[in-house]
Amino acid sequence: MRAFVFLIGLLALAGAAVADGVKTYTVKGAFEGVAFDVESAIVDKGLVIDLKGDVGQMLQRTGKDVSESAKDIYVGAKYFAFCSAVHSRNMMEADPDTMGLCPYVVFVYETKAKPGEVVVGYRELDDDVDDKAEDVLKDINKWLDGIVRGAIGK
Numbered sequence: 001m002r003a004f005v006f007l008i009g010l011l012a013l014a015g016a017a018v019a020d021g022v023k024t025y026t027v028k029g030a031f032e033g034v035a036f037d038v039e040s041a042i043v044d045k046g047l048v049i050d051l052k053g054d055v056g057q058m059l060q061r062t063g064k065d066v067s068e069s070a071k072d073i074y075v076g077a078k079y080f081a082f083c084s085a086v087h088s089r090n091m092m093e094a095d096p097d098t099m100g101l102c103p104y105v106v107f108v109y110e111t112k113a114k115p116g117e118v119v120v121g122y123r124e125l126d127d128d129v130d131d132k133a134e135d136v137l138k139d140i141n142k143w144l145d146g147i148v149r150g151a152i153g154k
Helices: 002-020 031-044 055-066 085-094 096-101 134-152
Strands: 022-028 049-054 074-082 104-111 117-123
Touching (some): 055 104, 085 096
Antiparallel strands (some): 049 074, 074 104
């Protein structure tokens, strides 16, 4: 139940983050292979993934309960949520209000409409509270971009 509540909160943040921005890359490949590469890239940085979510499976499982059409949207859709002791500390020392920006989220999906095209991305961090953490957030976004680009070989 806690994971479901966290997922709902995470999805709410992700919805808000779309307005602030997400960074995505599209690669050709098999969804499961790309998702494995992304997960490995995170773990290989010495990070612990606090939460893995399978949004595609959740939508498929609940589709008929919440939608008349219940069409399949994704071949696969997963996210990985994690923190970094170093980056999180730097961010929160610069501005304690940035705590709400953690965990960092990297996602992977392939749509039914575009089979073979896998999208990999992350929620870009933006501190609307004030500019104290602006430089730190730019560094974190660059670091997240490096993780994603490393996972997909770009």
